[in-house]
Amino acid sequence: MKRFVAVTLGILTAIGGFVDIGDLVANAEVGARFGFDLAWVVGVGVIGICVFAEMAGRVAAVSTRPVFDLVRERLGARAALANLLASSFVNFLTLAAEVAGIALALELASSVSYLLWIPFTSLAVWLVIWRVRFETMERIFGLAGLSLVAFAVGFWRLGPDWGSVFHSVSHPVVPSGEGHATYLFYAVSLFGAAMTPYEVFFFSSGAVEERWTTDDLNVNRANVLIGFPLGGILSLSIMGTTALVLLPRGITVDNLAQVALPTVLALGKLGLAFLLIGFFAATFGAALETALSSGYIISQFFGWQWGKMVRPVDAPRFHAVVLVSLVLGAMLVLTSVDPIKVTEYSLVLSALALPLTYFPILVIANDPDYMHGRTNGRVANALGSIFLIIVLVASAAAIPLMIVTKAGQ
Amino acid sequence: MSEHVGWAGRPRRLRRLDAGLSLLDRQILDRDGRLSGKVDDLELTPPEGDGSGPPVVTAILSGPGALARRLRGSVGAWLESVHSRLHPSAEPGPARIPFGVVKEIAATVGLSVRKDDLELSRFEDWTRDHIIGRIPGARHAPE
């Protein structure tokens, strides 16, 4: 058990990245519209986030520097500020959506409108950040989020024809009735979701919070190699269940109940119970991840004391940023703006900002002054270079595709 | 430069570094390992005497008063005006950390003093005293 809980940082990070409220709906929507034809993007995204999260975790363990320190040290104050503004904006939109997402999960369970839940969900997120130790927080929400494995079980129980699933995953085509631009738009969104920068901000800061050292490099690798592929599998399972059940019936997805529908068909009430716990834990986990990330990156840009490893009075500006983000986020979603639309836009913006985060990680993971003999090997550098190019392409394509396709409509 | 005491006998051991690469934008840690701001700029002073010859690094400049000039443009101007408006003195300079209290330059810059002894923490103190410190539980580590 002790070994297993050592990887909950990776699991919580990945759940926040792959199955937060926006992704729950986006994955289901993609499955219902494109079947298995976009599944490959999730695979590519999982490898990409593994490559860069491993580097970020290794830098954090060896040099005790979290990612946003690296961003500033290598991009300089001005470019780092540009990244800070873009990433904070994405963080904020995602946080707002997650606060509403927790409320949507509660609405599904209680039939009480999500708007009434929002004050309580944002207060609960703040209380956890204020009072709960980092490790406790990550174990509770990481492990509870695992009940989303119900999607994988549901997919299996739906009895897909594995041969044809495998064939359509490995031979993707643009489905008839969908334009190439729309297909590419969803590809960039899914890739951006897999690689959202707040994952590496949170993961590397978490590694510093847990005081990783060079002795923890195996823990780092285990976290990365278990957490992110697991997030990818959950993501693919959601896509698979809607591809099997909703696509043939021409049903499109725009709310959480439709996301759950195929799995509930396969597994019944017990499946629904697991999904409700999973929705709650995943959105709550993502809210914690993005709220903390806003505090982490702003504090790390300015060099302020940050983190849950010290008393709040010793990191007052960090806690003030978290508090203000939560209050503003709650106010934004209380205007009854569609939280799922909010995350869809934030994913595209996130794709735009990707290179400003991943480029400095790749450079510093090669810098012997930081890494003391733990610099990237050939494989990490080859994969890092390939993914840096992919990230640049996705970043350049994000906005034009959003405009051309009117955000995938 | 005969007044320069030092390492002239061992010229090959002289430490060299490129300031932009190895000092600028690094995290500052105080004596107790607390995060105490960034190296936002360096103060370069002409040598004592007639002032000719290469400038000496006399202080680390940290905080908004130093960062504002690095950012330039409208963001920098905005930051500088906020800094001078919130600052108690009429013509505030950037916060200075004399180089004499620097202990170590590595991935981080370590100091030999506590951060409370520097003039860095005004905004931090304000946030603590007026917001965070007033919330119950602020003085306990999370459980």
Next chain:
Amino acid sequence: MRLSELLHSRVVDAAGNDVGRVHDVRLVQDGPLVGTFGAAFRVEGLIVGPAIAGARLGYRRSGMTGPFLLAAPLRRLHRRVKFVPWDRVAELGRDTISISGSADDLDEPEPLPTA
């Protein structure tokens, strides 16, 4: 004077020829003794090169060799970088630094080792 006033400045030689922009400022620790630090750092010279991004990524140092995709072009760029010893600095203008003599007799900066 602040370090940031030197960084990114344009450098011209006595004949008015463009030498490039200040990529970095080389410090050497042989100044007067200060506090607990020991000898202070003083400015040894300016590292001047073509106005291209990437000057701050650290590929000037001998140990920075990867990844190939970045190291190959950046190490090539750094071969066109010149070292201006401080005693060649003639005038510090607002955005422009004039140096004495010709740019042609400037050497490459000594590569710094990595840890």
